Amino acid sequence: MTDWPEGYGRRVLDEVDSTNAEAARIAAGLAGPEWILALRQTAARGRRGRPWVNPEGNFAATLVMPMSEPPDHAALRSFVAALALYDALEAVIGTRAGLSLKWPNDVLLNGGKLAGILLESAGGPRGWLAIGVGVNLLAAPDAAQVEPGAVPPVSLLVETGVRVTPERFLDALAASFARHETTLATYGFDPLRRLWLDRAARLGEGVTARTLRDSVSGVFETVDASGQLVLKTPKGRVSIAAADIFFE
Numbered sequence: 195m196t197d198w199p200e201g202y203g204r205r206v207l208d209e210v211d212s213t214n215a216e217a218a219r220i221a222a223g224l225a226g227p228e229w230i231l232a233l234r235q236t237a238a239r240g241r242r243g244r245p246w247v248n249p250e251g252n253f254a255a256t257l258v259m260p261m262s263e264p265p266d267h268a269a270l271r272s273f274v275a276a277l278a279l280y281d282a283l284e285a286v287i288g289t290r291a292g293l294s295l296k297w298p299n300d301v302l303l304n305g306g307k308l309a310g311i312l313l314e315s316a317g318g319p320r321g322w323l324a325i326g327v328g329v330n331l332l333a334a335p336d337a338a339q340v341e342p343g344a345v346p347p348v349s350l351l352v353e354t355g356v357r358v359t360p361e362r363f364l365d366a367l368a369a370s371f372a373r374h375e376t377t378l379a380t381y382g383f384d385p386l387r388r389l390w391l392d393r394a395a396r397l398g399e400g401v402t403a404r405t406l407r408d409s410v411s412g413v414f415e416t417v418d419a420s421g422q423l424v425l426k427t428p429k430g431r432v433s434i435a436a437a438d439i440f441f442e
């Protein structure tokens with residue numbers, strides 16, 4: 195079994211509305227980072243206010259950390275979490291074949307969405323960051339439930355035949371997260387940026403970034419030093435801080 199990382203708390207709930215909502219409720223009383231794992235969520239949420247379909251047996255957890263860093267630096271945890279998920283999945287599957295990362299922080303398996311991450315935060319003297327992680331370990335939602343043109347959801351069980359419990363998966367994820375978090379604290383974002391790019395889906399290919407206001411198409415050139423997506427478009431380079439990415 196993977197060793198639980200020193201300095202990280204862990205609580206396991208049978209049922210909760212959303213582990214991110216629970217994180218917001220307990221954050222002010224925490225002295226250090228705490229993983230919250232839920233075996234059932236009744237009101238799980240995804241990015242951009244979308245609901246997250248979370249059948250029992252899938253992985254649903256949030257790491258909540260007291261946070262005093264500027265928001266842009268704190269948000270780099272989205273890459274820390276994506277790399278940690280990639281490593282934990284590689285460990286349970288036994289290979290990295292078929293795994294890739296989709297900006298900003300989805301994990302793909304065989305081209306389908308296997309896992310998503312939702313970052314939420316609060317500032318102020320008792321500021322915190324919540325990193326919510328959902329992985330389709332057993333079952334994926336119906337492809338009809340996702341936005342047209344979005345990557346279709348897949349599950350670990352159907353794609354690989356591998357069955358892993360949420361508790362065991364948390365052990366692997368927490369250990370990988372702690373390792374990448376130490377890299378961020380010691381060496382900064384650049385080594386993580388390189389690892390992320392090495393695992394990126396569709397690098398050098400055409401993608402469309404849809405923000406709440408508009409849509410930009412271009413070649414996915416890189417991720418810059420602050421984690422923004424850089425697209426090469428006919429009008430020049432465009433850096434994008436937040437968007438949904440659609441493959442062409």
Ligand SMILES: O=C(O)CCCC[C@@H]1SC[C@@H]2NC(=O)N[C@@H]21
Pocket residue numbers: 211212213214215235237238239240241242244246248253254255256300309310311312326327328329
């Ligand atoms: O839209 C996405 O891709 C992000 C999905 C994040 C889902 C997880 S499940 C655990 C945590 N609790 C929530 O309510 N959401 C996140």
